[in-house]
Amino acid sequence: MNKLNSILKSLSSLRLTVVLLALSMVLILAGTLAQTEQGVWMVVERYFRSLYVAIPFQLFVPTKIVRIPGVFPFPGGLTLGVLLFVNLLAAHAVRFTLSWKRAGMIATHAGVLLLLVGEFVTGAFAKEGNMTIAEGESANYIEDTRSCELAVIDTSDPGDDLVVVVPARMLGQAGGDAITNGMLPFSVRVVEWMPNSRMLGPMQASKGQLAKATAGVGTQVAAAPVAVATGVDGADIDIPAAYVELKRGDASLGTYLVTPRINVPQTVDVGGKRYEIALRFERGYRPYTVKLIDFKHDRFVGTETARNFSSLVRLTDPSERVDREVLISMNNPLRYAGETFYQASFAPDDSGTVLQVVRNPGWLLPYVSCALVALGLLVHFGSRLISSVRRKVS
Amino acid sequence: MQRGIEPTMTRMTRPQLGTLTAFALVGVAVFGAACDREEIHSYRVPKSAPAPRMAGGGMGGMNPELPARNGAAGQDLAPSSSSATVVWDVPPAWKTVQSNQPMRIATYDASGAEVTVTAFPGPAGGTLANVNRWRGQIGIGEIGEAELASLLTTTRVNSTEVSTLAMTGGQGQVMLGAIITPGDGKTWFVKSTTDATAAAALRPTFDAFAKTFRVEGAGAQASAPLASVPAQATPLQQAPTQQAAAQQGMNPIEGRLAHYAAPTNWASEAQTGGIVAAAFTATNAAGGARITATSLANDGGGDLANINRWRGQLGLADVPALSQVQFADLVPGVKVVDLANPAGTDRMIAAFVTVDRSTWFFKLRGSVAGVEAEREHFAAFVRTVAMGAAQ
Numbered sequence: 107m108n109k110l111n112s113i114l115k116s117l118s119s120l121r122l123t124v125v126l127l128a129l130s131m132v133l134i135l136a137g138t139l140a141q142t143e144q145g146v147w148m149v150v151e152r153y154f155r156s157l158y159v160a161i162p163f164q165l166f167v168p169t170k171i172v173r174i175p176g177v178f179p180f181p182g183g184l185t186l187g188v189l190l191f192v193n194l195l196a197a198h199a200v201r202f203t204l205s206w207k208r209a210g211m212i213a214t215h216a217g218v219l220l221l222l223v224g225e226f227v228t229g230a231f232a233k234e235g236n237m238t239i240a241e242g243e244s245a246n247y248i249e250d251t252r253s254c255e256l257a258v259i260d261t262s263d264p265g266d267d268l269v270v271v272v273p274a275r276m277l278g279q280a281g282g283d284a285i286t287n288g289m290l291p292f293s294v295r296v297v298e299w300m301p302n303s304r305m306l307g308p309m310q311a312s313k314g315q316l317a318k319a320t321a322g323v324g325t326q327v328a329a330a331p332v333a334v335a336t337g338v339d340g341a342d343i344d345i346p347a348a349y350v351e352l353k354r355g356d357a358s359l360g361t362y363l364v365t366p367r368i369n370v371p372q373t374v375d376v377g378g379k380r381y382e383i384a385l386r387f388e389r390g391y392r393p394y395t396v397k398l399i400d401f402k403h404d405r406f407v408g409t410e411t412a413r414n415f416s417s418l419v420r421l422t423d424p425s426e427r428v429d430r431e432v433l434i435s436m437n438n439p440l441r442y443a444g445e446t447f448y449q450a451s452f453a454p455d456d457s458g459t460v461l462q463v464v465r466n467p468g469w470l471l472p473y474v475s476c477a478l479v480a481l482g483l484l485v486h487f488g489s490r491l492i493s494s495v496r497r498k499v500s
Numbered sequence: 501m502q503r504g505i506e507p508t509m510t511r512m513t514r515p516q517l518g519t520l521t522a523f524a525l526v527g528v529a530v531f532g533a534a535c536d537r538e539e540i541h542s543y544r545v546p547k548s549a550p551a552p553r554m555a556g557g558g559m560g561g562m563n564p565e566l567p568a569r570n571g572a573a574g575q576d577l578a579p580s581s582s583s584a585t586v587v588w589d590v591p592p593a594w595k596t597v598q599s600n601q602p603m604r605i606a607t608y609d610a611s612g613a614e615v616t617v618t619a620f621p622g623p624a625g626g627t628l629a630n631v632n633r634w635r636g637q638i639g640i641g642e643i644g645e646a647e648l649a650s651l652l653t654t655t656r657v658n659s660t661e662v663s664t665l666a667m668t669g670g671q672g673q674v675m676l677g678a679i680i681t682p683g684d685g686k687t688w689f690v691k692s693t694t695d696a697t698a699a700a701a702l703r704p705t706f707d708a709f710a711k712t713f714r715v716e717g718a719g720a721q722a723s724a725p726l727a728s729v730p731a732q733a734t735p736l737q738q739a740p741t742q743q744a745a746a747q748q749g750m751n752p753i754e755g756r757l758a759h760y761a762a763p764t765n766w767a768s769e770a771q772t773g774g775i776v777a778a779a780f781t782a783t784n785a786a787g788g789a790r791i792t793a794t795s796l797a798n799d800g801g802g803d804l805a806n807i808n809r810w811r812g813q814l815g816l817a818d819v820p821a822l823s824q825v826q827f828a829d830l831v832p833g834v835k836v837v838d839l840a841n842p843a844g845t846d847r848m849i850a851a852f853v854t855v856d857r858s859t860w861f862f863k864l865r866g867s868v869a870g871v872e873a874e875r876e877h878f879a880a881f882v883r884t885v886a887m888g889a890a891q
């Protein structure tokens with residue numbers, strides 16, 4: 107027990123708190139600078155939701171001044187957050203006593219702990235995506251534009267499609283190795299992976315570029331890699347592309363170009379069955395369907411300035427016997443099945459809507475934690491002020 | 501804060517046990533969060549709900565080059581979104597050929613001559629427009645309704661109406677064609693272009709093949725005779741949306757292309773399909789030009805990026821912002837850039853427009869004079885296909 111006590115005491119060290127806060131500041135600085143070369147979400151994942159991160163020395167010095175190769179390891183946000191959480195909890199177990207005098211401080215620390223828990227819950231469980239619907243059409247899935255997947259779809263069943271999904275991250279990490287799985291009707295070898303890409307039209311692509319694909323639309327258009335979108339690029343998103351060779355045993359079924367920019371189905375025949383393949387934004391299917399009845403983009407009279415966006419949708423969920431019309435506008439989201447549907451964007455020709463769909467079981471925690479911290483500080487400094495006034499009066 | 505520090509404790513208190521439990525929970529949660537949960541997985545989803553379709557129904561599932569699947573040797577079929585299925589009998593001597601053309605339902609090798617099968621929703625622009633499109637492909641002029649009647653041989657086999665024809669091209673080649681309405685709401689096209697001798701030998705088999713197209717299964721519906729549908733009678737607004745087009749295995753532009761009749765000096769290129777909805781080679785006295793129509797999902801990479809891409813093709817420097825781009829006034833509602841290389845030998849007119857959730861690109865490229873000669877034709881092409889205007 108003494109050993110445990112000494113461990114707890116070490117963990118509750120105020121020096122540790124200071125070190126962790128200092129490291130957090132360095133991490134935030136590095137994460138902010140990293141957004142000049144990487145996308146916001148990539149930085150969030152690599153710097154703030156990881157156990158450790160390899161930070162390039164070059165990040166802190168412009169290449170114009172000097173080029174510095176190499177990286178140095180650094181604790182990631184997950185590590186620092188957990189250690190801060192443990193440190194604060196241990197401090198309360200070892201040092202602080204429960205008393206009304208300390209109620210303010212305890213409430214403040216509880217708020218900070220809750221804030222850390224809230225970020226953890228958001229990082230681990232929150233899901234966010236877009237539902238894009240053209241007028242008159244329906245959608246029953248949400249697309250996550252931050253990640254892609256290679257979908258192999260068996261459409262032979264007249265009722266259902268059987269979809270086998272290979273996460274894009276696996277494609278990116280495969281190198282030259284074939285990806286095989288019992289669920290896949292063929293193996294997938296990634297010939298070339300492009301985390302972000304641009305398309306080359308039939309007049310632009312060289313013969314060599316067109317020769318990369320031996321089947322599908324890649325014989326007519328090509329893809330070329332471009333730098334990934336960075337945090338300073340605004341709302342740009344990465345559109346990956348890949349040349350994948352599909353093989354059944356030793357027999358090649360062709361090398362296909364796949365990218366979310368391709369908007370026609372590409373098919374592969376294997377063993378008398380037809381499969382569609384597509385690299386698409388990661389989809390999450392839902393048991394409910396949202397049909398866009400009408401999208402309105404009101405403008406101030408005589409101007410192109412937007413006054414209001416709204417989507418009149420019909421929400422149907424047979425499993426819950428739900429069938430109703432809902433008007434979603436900019437400050438009036440729809441909340442259903444634990445998800446919130448915000449009016450986020452629209453098709454350039456106003457022919458459709460883009461709803462941002464967010465599921466975050468921890469969405470309330472930051473509010474509660476901020477309220478706790480504010481209340482705690484109010485109580486803490488308020489009681490100090492009252493004591494001070496009393497002393498002066500007496 | 502320091503006043504709260506207590507001397508060394510000798511045994512665990514209840515709060516400390518709670519703290520240790522919290523640590524354990526945090527450890528488990530962190531371990532779980534740190535683990536990479538991404539892996540290959542599968543699920544079943546109901547087929548998408550039917551989307552708005554053109555008059556007469558949609559393409560249904562595509563069926564390129566499938567071998568016989570319904571048990572009858574030498575018989576192919578094309579599954580439809582309805583319960584009706586179009587089947588046909590393949591002559592024993594013909595070989596199924598694998599084709600990369602997404603628009604093709606089937607391709608056969610008929611003793612050296614390529615026979616292709618395609619299908620489009622509804623009347624697909626009408627017989628006259630399609631025959632004139634074919635005539636353009638073999639370099640002969642357009643005809644009118646009166647000449648069309650004498651060119652076609654129309655027969656009815658049960659509920660299927662079959663019109664066959666043979667046309668001799670500008671270079672002596674012969675195109676055999678068949679336009680078939682089996683009653684599934686689509687118009688089916690069978691075509692083969694070969695030399696005159698081979699065409700003469702192929703024609704009896706070809707015509708017999710065209711007459712084997714039929715609907716099997718429930719849901720068959722009678723279709724209006726093609727001759728009664730004028731080329732521009734179908735409102736272009738009925739072109740399928742992107743979602744509908746994708747479900748039909750179509751490029752989103754295809755629906756509107758069906759209503760477009762190209763000028764006589766534009767020859768349709770065979771290598772189209774998928775993203776490339778159409779490609780034409782224009783011949784004129786000024787050196788000719790090439791025309792393409794393509795479609796990409798969403799913003800197609802962005803206006804500025806595309807314009808700079810095209811500028812790069814012509815050896816021009818990038819422009820930093822869209823505000824510095826000088827747009828040409830060619831078709832109202834369509835963004836158009838007119839670019840030429842520094843030497844003044846290569847010119848490109850590129851038009852792009854957002855339709856549904858995709859971006860359609862139309863390009864006219866060739867010598868400066870060659871492009872100028874086709875400028876008005878190109879404008880009409882963009883107006884018809886991109887904006888859905890009547891020709």
